[in-house]
Amino acid sequence: MIAVLQRVSEARVLIEGQVAGEIGPGLLVLLCAERGDTEVQSDKLLVKLLKLRIFSDDAGKMNHSVQDMDGQGWAGGLLVVSQFTLAADVSGGNRPGFTGAALPDEGRRLYDYFVAQARLAHPLVQTGQFGADMQVHLVNDGPVTIPLRMAPDAR
Template identity: 75%
Template sequence: MIGLVQRVSEARVVVDGRTLGEIGAGLLLLVCAERGDAEGQADRLLAKVLKLRIFADEQGKMNRSVQDIGGGLLVVSQFTLAADTSGGNRPGFGNAAPPEEGRRLYDYFVARARAEHPVVQTGEFGADMKVHLVNDGPVTIPLRIQ
């Protein structure tokens, strides 16, 4: 599974003019299931995201997690994280899980996140989403879980 973590001071997802998910300070997580991924990868990605120490402590060092600060988690599906551009200028997405498997793993990830963390918002799988964010730092960290 691939995750792209962005530390945000605020973020929201809009579909057809409606805000579906919105958080204040926390993490925007773009997530992509790849072919062959299973629940184990989703579990490991979630554990890494929730414990990732990228928020400032009292000395200003990145030493606190989203759980430590009580921040929000906005989870957005994004199959384009699996893009392969090695064959030219048009990306291929053959490494992304098929849509039905991607949806199943995304739904599993969100359910597990809601069981582990108090503030979890989402986008809409497969929708044309507009993601608004204020990247805090900026801090953006790619994660790939095998």
């Protein structure tokens, strides 16, 4: 699985002009399932992003995770948006290929699984809509943008 995390002071996703999901401070998670991914990659990715220390402490150092923020008097939100284009392959020319992305049914299943697990592990999770034409609005805080990839384990 591939994710791009953006630390935000606010973010929202619109579908046909209507807000589908919205958070204040937290993480915008752009998420892509790749061919061969399973729940194992999803679980590893979720654990990593929930514990990733990219929020500032009182001294201005990145020392807190989105989960730590709950103990600081606020719960950092997660806005999870499906984005199959993270699997783009541009090595063969100027038009990206997406054969590395999971097939739509499998991508949806893994996206839904990730969201369900995130909701069990974190108090504030909002989403876009899998496969929809979405407009994502965000204020990137920092800016801090972190790419993560959890590849299938070698067999």
